[in-house]
Amino acid sequence: MAEGEQSAKMAARRQAMLDAAAAVIFEVGYERASLAAIVRRSGGSLSTLYQLFGSKEGLFEAMIVERCACIMEELSSPDLSARGARAVLLAIGHAFMRxxxxxxALALWRMVMAEGxxxxxxxxxxxxxxxxxxxxxxAEYLHGLDQAGYARVPEPLFTAKSFCMLVHGDLYYRVVTGVRPQPEPAELAAHIERAIDMFCRIIQLAPAGEAGDSGA
Amino acid sequence: MAEGEQSAKMAARRQAMLDAAAAVIFEVGYERASLAAIVRRSGGSLSTLYQLFGSKEGLFEAMIVERCACIMEELSSPDLSARGARAVLLAIGHAFMRxxxxxxALALWRMVMAEGxxxxxxxxxxxxxxxxxxxxxxAEYLHGLDQAGYARVPEPLFTAKSFCMLVHGDLYYRVVTGVRPQPEPAELAAHIERAIDMFCRIIQLAPAGEAGDSGA
DNA sequence: GAAGAACTGTAATGTACGTTACATTATCTT
DNA sequence: AAGATAATGTAACGTACATTACAGTTCTTC
Incomplete structure (x- = not known):
């Protein structure tokens, strides 16, 4: 158990350092983030940081990889349980924007752009x-809608990508660059609904709720 | 004329420094770009740089402002001369993506994201x-189409933004982050056409060429 | 063509920080 | 509980670089 405790403690320290690195680097950027500031925030010591991650670059990569997995996890299993295709798309849109x-996630995307x-x-x-x-x-879901005859989706993957584009829209750009503040829930909901309306016209989904109840 | 020559020469130096700053900063990022490297590239001297721009931040801001105006200029007067609404939209899409x-422009966008x-x-x-x-x-153009009865555009501005989203799509993200190379012209054209097809369904533009010949 | 201003090149200054080294303390094994 | 191992705190090292100072050079102007 002693060895287990040891590595558990080290794992906790490692995680604390990743968290501190994320906090500091997301705030000021990679180059401006100093390892001293990260260690000050995480506890532990600079020596341990070097032992765990080897270098500043190593810490950065480890942090981003961990954050990608953690932040994007929710996106990999969209909720398809709503009744009616439009409701499903709305739910996906809301989860996506959340x-x-x-x-x-905003900071992560900035980092990916900045340091890519x-x-x-x-x-x-x-x-x-x-x-x-x-x-x-x-794409899989949309293909199901197509097969069931509820919608016309000849190119499911391209259509899925277009869905994401429409939903995040201009709003996301402005928030991520900071030219506008986060939307209020009501504004966000209105934005998503307008995007879904457009998308339903693209795939020619029947506007009412009768279609797609068990579409995929 | 002497004074004119003087300031003309200084203006040229200023421009050279802006160009060099863009080249260096776009390549390695703001923090990693050294003023020495910029001066080495532009000619002139560090003293002149400080006299013209005051500081590294001053140079950076001046460079970005100049680049914004220069790069984005083409976007502010889209070509509406093509015959038929779909052809106009295609032309705009191509210019936009170009x-x-x-x-x-890719580097500029990265900078705006990174240093915003x-x-x-x-x-x-x-x-x-x-x-x-x-x-x-x-939006103005789309509103014209709506007024003329060629299309249904109840929210011109939101629709215009959605047009841009659909056109640049996932492709732009992947190119700007470097996960994929620049598209070949044929692939780019196919991408744009698919996006325009979708957009035409959104605004319910007649698919054939008979509508919109002088729509706006 | 000489006085003066403007531009240039280089060196100096101060600072910030990544990285390493080492002495000290805590932790684990037996 | 003693010895081995690992973690910590601190300081030192070297470097890179923004910024300033200054001496030399070129251009402007009368």
């Missing part, structure tokens, strides 16, 4: 953890 | 130079 607009050139693995990991999985699930 | 996918927290003016300038103007013009 994840995207979470402060950590220097750390090419990051965007790859980000896409495979997040968008790729969601697109695949969504 | 601008967005230019290497400098530290330099809040940058995203504001970026949006007002680029997206805001394009959205307004496009």
């Amino acid at each position: 994840v995207l607009l979470a402060p950590d 050139i220097k750390f090419p693995r990051l965007p790859q990991i980000f896409f495979s953890c997040g968008p790729d999985r969601l697109h695949a699930k969504l | 601008v967005l996918l230019a290497p400098d 927290i530290k330099f809040p003016r940058l995203p504001q300038i970026f949006f007002s130079c680029g997206p805001d103007r394009l959205h307004a013009k496009l």
